[in-house]
Amino acid sequence: MRHWLPAVVMFPLVAAALTPFLALSRAHVARAWALLVVALTSVGAVFLTSRLVIEGPFSYAMGDWSRPYGIELRFDGFSAAILFVCLIHLLVGVYSSHYAARVISATRLPWYYTLLLLNFGGMIGFAVTGDLFNLFIFMELVSVSSYALVAIGGGRVAPLAAFRYLLAGASSSVLILFCIGVIYALTGSLNMADVSLRLGETQAPAPIALALGGLAAGFMVKAALFPLHAWLPDAHASAPSPISAVLSGVVVKLGILGLLRVYQVFHDAGGAQVAALNEVLVWLGAASILAGAFFALFQDEIKLILAYSTISNIGYIVLGLGLASQQSITGATIHVLNHALIKATLFLAAGALIHQTGCRTLHELRGAGHAMPFTSFALAVGLLAVIGVPPLAGFPGKWYVALGALSAGRPAFAMLVVLSAVLVSAYSARILNALYFQPPSHERILATHEAPTSMLLPVLILAALCLVAGVLARFPAALVGPAVARLIAPAAG
Amino acid sequence: MDALWWNLDYVAAVILFCIGLYTVVARNNLIKKLLGLNIMETAVFAFIVTTGSVDGGAAPLVGADALPPFASPVPHAMVLTGIVVAVSVTALALSLIVAVYRDHRTLEADELREID
Numbered sequence: 001m002r003h004w005l006p007a008v009v010m011f012p013l014v015a016a017a018l019t020p021f022l023a024l025s026r027a028h029v030a031r032a033w034a035l036l037v038v039a040l041t042s043v044g045a046v047f048l049t050s051r052l053v054i055e056g057p058f059s060y061a062m063g064d065w066s067r068p069y070g071i072e073l074r075f076d077g078f079s080a081a082i083l084f085v086c087l088i089h090l091l092v093g094v095y096s097s098h099y100a101a102r103v104i105s106a107t108r109l110p111w112y113y114t115l116l117l118l119n120f121g122g123m124i125g126f127a128v129t130g131d132l133f134n135l136f137i138f139m140e141l142v143s144v145s146s147y148a149l150v151a152i153g154g155g156r157v158a159p160l161a162a163f164r165y166l167l168a169g170a171s172s173s174v175l176i177l178f179c180i181g182v183i184y185a186l187t188g189s190l191n192m193a194d195v196s197l198r199l200g201e202t203q204a205p206a207p208i209a210l211a212l213g214g215l216a217a218g219f220m221v222k223a224a225l226f227p228l229h230a231w232l233p234d235a236h237a238s239a240p241s242p243i244s245a246v247l248s249g250v251v252v253k254l255g256i257l258g259l260l261r262v263y264q265v266f267h268d269a270g271g272a273q274v275a276a277l278n279e280v281l282v283w284l285g286a287a288s289i290l291a292g293a294f295f296a297l298f299q300d301e302i303k304l305i306l307a308y309s310t311i312s313n314i315g316y317i318v319l320g321l322g323l324a325s326q327q328s329i330t331g332a333t334i335h336v337l338n339h340a341l342i343k344a345t346l347f348l349a350a351g352a353l354i355h356q357t358g359c360r361t362l363h364e365l366r367g368a369g370h371a372m373p374f375t376s377f378a379l380a381v382g383l384l385a386v387i388g389v390p391p392l393a394g395f396p397g398k399w400y401v402a403l404g405a406l407s408a409g410r411p412a413f414a415m416l417v418v419l420s421a422v423l424v425s426a427y428s429a430r431i432l433n434a435l436y437f438q439p440p441s442h443e444r445i446l447a448t449h450e451a452p453t454s455m456l457l458p459v460l461i462l463a464a465l466c467l468v469a470g471v472l473a474r475f476p477a478a479l480v481g482p483a484v485a486r487l488i489a490p491a492a493g
Numbered sequence: 494m495d496a497l498w499w500n501l502d503y504v505a506a507v508i509l510f511c512i513g514l515y516t517v518v519a520r521n522n523l524i525k526k527l528l529g530l531n532i533m534e535t536a537v538f539a540f541i542v543t544t545g546s547v548d549g550g551a552a553p554l555v556g557a558d559a560l561p562p563f564a565s566p567v568p569h570a571m572v573l574t575g576i577v578v579a580v581s582v583t584a585l586a587l588s589l590i591v592a593v594y595r596d597h598r599t600l601e602a603d604e605l606r607e608i609d
Binding site: 133136137140144147148151154156159160162163166167170171173174177178181184185188190 | 510514517523526527530533534536537540541544565567568571574575578581582585586589590592593596597605
């Protein structure tokens with residue numbers, strides 16, 4: 001039973017490597033294979049999470065090489081996010097079965113599923129690894145497969161958007177590797193728990209500040225925080241819609257999870273540097289909330305609005321991290337999970353609208369709400385959730401962050417969280433207004449039919465989850481609670 | 494100043510890294526941007542390899558004549574893995590550049606910005 005943890009990491013990666021051999025000329029085999037692999041991995045993820053609930057965080061030493069020599073896998077409260085990764089990838093897999101066959105050329109289709117599985121396996125590995133260099137490897141697996149997936153659909157903008165994404169992503173990866181090198185030079189270890197202890201004993205404030213700042217900056221690029229966000233909108237908007245859902249829902253959160261790991265590593269060392277980083281995160285998070293929502297107001301393409309909305313939501317999460325109280329970090333982690341559900345709903349629903357009508361802009365999509373009632377309803381639920389209307393999925397995360405701002409003695413940021421909902425409502429209202437209350441501007445809209453079942457079903461399941469996730473937020477809160485408490489506890493010794 | 498002199502290799506790596514970053518940000522041609530990225534990667538690999546050196550250290554091979562001190566083998570393993578990652582990133586970037594050129598017949602970033 002103790003081998004479940006490495007099995008869940010290795011299985012999707014091995015399966016991804018096998019996909020081209022199994023199904024290079026048979027796309028339907030690749031599709032079935034990908035769904036099977038994700039479903040089996042999900043079973044493993046459920047099993048791991050139940051073990052976490054029963055006995056708390058647990059580790060696995062690869063090849064029985066113990067700390068600090070071997071690679072350690074560690075499953076803690078934050079790693080339980082792989083449940084959401086599995087869920088999103090499963091629904092995206094179902095959604096792709098019709099969509100990808102239409103949008104992506106037949107020769108590329110097996111590679112599409114290969115890359116999707118690599119992305120999936122890399123994300124799971126990133127969430128459960130306890131080794132810094134291993135963290136870098138899994139990050140690169142996720143990143144490189146994402147660059148390729150952005151471009152896989154073709155089109156005029158996509159390859160260029162993918163190249164810009166690659167430049168930003170690879171530069172930040174190199175910066176992160178550099179800082180991992182600095183940490184190794186300082187401590188002589190790569191195991192996170194071990195590094196954390198040894199950094200606490202190191203008396204070298206300047207290199208510690210360099211490593212902390214570099215790692216944080218690198219992960220901020222990955223998370224598309226405001227001044228470092230320029231690569232995101234084009235990449236997320238020009239990718240195929242299921243890929244946009246994965247990128248916005250899951251891949252961007254890699255930066256957030258990375259920041260959480262950085263906090264864990266530097267917990268015992270450099271309290272002053274961590275406090276300075278918190279201050280930077282608070283202000284950049286606040287700027288990100290406003291800038292993302294503000295830019296979203298001026299877009300006409302529906303997927304670009306959603307992409308800017310992602311930047312805004314990452315702002316809430318980073319603000320929560322920077323405030324560094326129990327409530328605000330809990331709120332940030334809840335919002336990481338719930339925003340994954342919301343943004344997957346929105347991008348998959350928007351993808352269905354674009355696929356059925358052939359129109360991408362709000363102007364052309366006018367009146368589509370009546371032609372595609374179920375898809376538009378799901379989109380509306382997602383938009384209400386992203387505003388943060390109380391029982392829906394977007395509410396608890398923002399609520400906890402606002403409470404955390406109050407308990408940290410910074411009421412201005414609590415006000416910002418509440419008032420920014422006005423900006424978010426404004427861009428959400430523009431989409432809803434176009435879909436429901438404007439007469440069609442395009443005769444194609446009138447002849448449009450509802451999306452096929454394989455696309456509609458994942459969208460409706462996600463919309464239903466958006467409805468209930470707000471009420472169920474205490475379960476993830478209970479799951480990450482101990483991990484957050486360890487994060488903000490004063491350094492031992 | 495003395496500390497900088499004794500860690501000249503680290504200083505060189507940081508300067509090389511900054512040259513690469515400047516190239517990525519300031520150059521207009523997509524291929525030159527990619528070369529800048531490669532310079533950054535080389536700087537990091539050079540930095541990590543030098544962290545493993547030990548004064549008078551021998552290669553850490555098992556054998557009858559193996560005598561400490563040994564150079565640390567971990568940075569070399571890291572850099573080898575890193576090179577594999579860097580090669581795959583470069584290959585992907587070049588193929589994207591080919592796709593961009595086929596669509597737009599230019600690789601200058603400012604001209605590409607005018608197109609979309």
